Amino acid sequence: MTKRFSFDLKATDGKARTGVINTPRGEVRTPAFMPVGTAATVKAMMPESVRATGADILLGNTYHLMLRPTAERIDRLGGLHKFMNWERPILTDSGGFQVMSLAGLRKLTEKGVTFKSHIDGSKHELTPERSIEIQRLLGSDIVMCFDECPALPADRERIAESMRLSMRWAERSREAFGDRPGHALFGIMQGGLEQDLREESAEALRKIGFEGYAVGGLAVGEGQEAMFGCLDYAPDFLPVDKPRYLMGVGKPDDIVGAVARGIDMMDCVLPSRSGRTGQAFTRHGVVNIKNARHADDPRPLDENCSCPACSNYSRAYLHHVFRSNEMISGMLLTWHNLHYFQEIMQGMRDAIAAGTFEAWQAEFHAQRAQGDI
Numbered sequence: 001m002t003k004r005f006s007f008d009l010k011a012t013d014g015k016a017r018t019g020v021i022n023t024p025r026g027e028v029r030t031p032a033f034m035p036v037g038t039a040a041t042v043k044a045m046m047p048e049s050v051r052a053t054g055a056d057i058l059l060g061n062t063y064h065l066m067l068r069p070t071a072e073r074i075d076r077l078g079g080l081h082k083f084m085n086w087e088r089p090i091l092t093d094s095g096g097f098q099v100m101s102l103a104g105l106r107k108l109t110e111k112g113v114t115f116k117s118h119i120d121g122s123k124h125e126l127t128p129e130r131s132i133e134i135q136r137l138l139g140s141d142i143v144m145c146f147d148e149c150p151a152l153p154a155d156r157e158r159i160a161e162s163m164r165l166s167m168r169w170a171e172r173s174r175e176a177f178g179d180r181p182g183h184a185l186f187g188i189m190q191g192g193l194e195q196d197l198r199e200e201s202a203e204a205l206r207k208i209g210f211e212g213y214a215v216g217g218l219a220v221g222e223g224q225e226a227m228f229g230c231l232d233y234a235p236d237f238l239p240v241d242k243p244r245y246l247m248g249v250g251k252p253d254d255i256v257g258a259v260a261r262g263i264d265m266m267d268c269v270l271p272s273r274s275g276r277t278g279q280a281f282t283r284h285g286v287v288n289i290k291n292a293r294h295a296d297d298p299r300p301l302d303e304n305c306s307c308p309a310c311s312n313y314s315r316a317y318l319h320h321v322f323r324s325n326e327m328i329s330g331m332l333l334t335w336h337n338l339h340y341f342q343e344i345m346q347g348m349r350d351a352i353a354a355g356t357f358e359a360w361q362a363e364f365h366a367q368r369a370q371g372d373i
């Protein structure tokens with residue numbers, strides 16, 4: 001890996017930005033939406049189909065892969081890219097968020113977290129050093145610091161303590177990462193909904209220095225209004241010339257609002273997870289395809305969509321295969337949702353480059369009926 005990792009800011013429109021992240025495995029156009037490939041697969045999708053939706057990068061996960069099949073085994077087999085047949089960039093989360101939400105019997109200390117696997121109850125430990133090593137073994141291009149994401153609501157003292165622990169862990173993550181040209185380590189800002197704690201966290205991360213910066217600790221139940229309130233100031237505390245990654249977001253209007261506030265990258269399980277349950281996101285709103293009213297509807301999900309589901313199938317067919325629990329149901333709706341999310345991203349990249357992002361946002365919101373369609 002001789003080529004470097006770099007971020008080229010191409011244009012801004014208000015606080016919105018569009019650019020390109022250059023990595024040895026390819027370019028990532030920003031603003032970027034990253035489909036989630038939890039256990040080395042974007043569920044119900046072949047990798048070439050994920051690429052066909054327009055994705056430049058996908059997301060893997062330390063927590064799941066360290067338990068099964070283990071990072072050492074993936075390393076022995078040539079790394080995650082080869083293992084899952086995705087040769088473009090991969091970003092891996094550091095595992096902390098999942099331990100707090102998935103694992104059993106956890107113990108959190110200054111050193112890290114010990115926990116029992118939700119798969120077989122075996123005992124494991126994650127520390128900044130171990131998380132960075134696992135992400136290196138996986139071969140991911142963008143590595144996340146090991147952090148603690150406190151569950152909200154939490155009192156200010158708890159938020160402050162947790163943020164400061166995460167900043168000490170960020171220092172240890174940077175130390176453990178070493179010098180790896182062509183790979184990037186991103187710091188994660190914490191601080192809940194407290195502006196001064198967010199600023200303190202950003203200052204701590206800038207002092208350490210990272211190739212990119214994530215806004216963590218959001219999309220944990222605070223609601224869109226509170227999240228946007230925090231995003232009205234938090235990105236401005238981060239370096240303007242580095243990518244900003246909002247973790248775990250979100251619904252289409254969350255994504256648009258985050259980009260309008262200066263965010264460059266996002267990930268969310270929503271399009272794939274809801275695709276498997278029959279929830280389709282369209283430019284006119286959400287379609288719950290299992291609803292009986294679609295049983296005789298010959299129209300596609302979305303007349304304006306060029307994805308395979310909308311090009312070749314009726315709502316009636318999609319309704320049928322969901323009601324019959326056929327495998328093709330999750331495949332078609334996941335493909336549609338990921339295609340639609342990437343279409344939103346492409347629309348925003350074009351609008352920001354053209355200086356018409358305000359008008360694009362107005363059109364985006366005008367098209368969306370309230371509630372189900």
Ligand SMILES: CNc1nc2c(CCNC[C@]34C[C@H]5C[C@H](C[C@H](C5)C3)C4)c3nc(N)[nH]c(=O)c3cc2[nH]1
Nearest residue numbers: 036038061093094097149216217218219220247248
């Ligand atoms: C939803 N809201 C939210 N998510 C968040 C995540 C996980 C991002 N997605 C990665 C992930 C998480 C799960 C589900 C999939 C695959 C794999 C396991 C990796 C995406 C977060 N991750 C870290 N390290 N820190 C956070 O503060 C954080 C806050 C979040 N707020």
